[in-house]
Amino acid sequence: MYTVGQVANFLGVTRDTLKYYEEKELVKPKYDENGYRKYNQYDIHDVITTNFYRELDIEIKKIQEIRQSKSLADLEDVLVEKEAKIIEEMEYKKLLLRQISSVRENCSKIKLHLGKFTVKEMRPLEVKGEIADFTAYNEYEIIRNSTESLKKAVTLMSVRRVIHFDEEGKKEDRFIVVKEVEEGDKNLTGEVLAFPKCIYTVIENGRAVTGGKNIDNEVGERLLKIAQENGYKLLGIAYINILLTTYEEGLERVFVEMYSPISACSKRRIKRTEKFEAAQF
Incomplete structure (x- = not known):
């Protein structure tokens, strides 16, 4: 037989927890001749089992029902339900981990490519729909329906701004x-x-940098200049993706990546270390 203190120490629970279990009649230790509660091996097993159910977040009332039921089927039903919920939570945690990995990768892109340019592949993207712009909040349902979304946040990682342009400037934007x-x-x-x-390239935008000024024309001019200096023929389209938003004195610093396709007949390859002119976009 064991005292309350010994059981609490064995199982890593508090005396208050044991007292609560007793009040709910989930464990029923005997009293010795001195009026002290004593736990036998069956009582300790009751505590262990109750702790397991509590780890599964089964409410006390349901645990009481399980204890009173003579049917294994009742317990199995509860466990199947909890198993399904845990699997769902695990899948969601995997999604969160992928989102974290993606944001960390974006941080690396910013450090490596900010203010520089190179030639690289734009990996295949399937178009799932279209929205008016980032501020078309009433259209965000298509983002949630078409991508792996978080429970409490809409992420814009799946949205691309598409700009059509020529030497005279921007022609279309969607x-x-x-x-x-x-x-x-x-x-x-x-x-x-x-x-x-x-x-x-990776470009820094946002009010902290531009004061809210539209820099589309500036970006387009620099892109055309880069292509001209390096013998590339632009296809007149650019795909822009928000990588990350940080803040400086309460104003947004928005980092975006831009892919602008070039013709296969372009003459030379851009070196990774070549940079834009000193002024950033």
């Missing part, structure tokens, strides 16, 4: 919802965008 195409993916229903060669 916003598409996309999903990255995985290798071997056969369940594609929308248009797939893929370009083997693009001028790629």
Whole structure:
């Protein structure tokens, strides 16, 4: 027989927890001749079992019902339900981990490519829909329906701003919802965008940098200059993706990546270390 203090020490629970279990008649220790509660091996097993149910977040009332039921089926039903919920939570945690990994990758992109340019592939994207712009909040349902969304947050990682332009400037601008195409993916229903060669860069935007000024023309001019200096023929389109937003004195610093496809007949390859002029976008 064991005292309350010994059992609390054995099982790593508090005396108050044991007292609570006793009040709810989930464990019923005997009293010795001195009026002290004594736990036998069966009482300790009751505590262990109750702790397990509590770890599964089964409410006390349901535990009482399980204890009173003579049917294993009742217990199995509860465990099946909890198992399904835990599996769902595990899948969601995996999604959160992927989101964390993606944001960390974006941090690396910013450090590596901010203010620089290179030529790289734009990996295939399936177009799932279109919204008016980032501020079309009433249209965000298509983002939630077309992507793996978080419970409490809409992420814009799946939205691309598409700009059509020429030497005279921007001609058209729209916003598409996309999903990255995985290798071997056969369940594609929308248009797939893929370009083997693009001028790629990371640009800093936002009120902390531009004061809210539209920098589209400036970006376009620099892009055309880069292409001209390096013998590349632009296809007149750019895909822009928000990587990360941070803050400086309460104002947003928005980092975006841009892919601008180039023609296969372009003359030379841009070196990774070549930079834009000193002024950033």
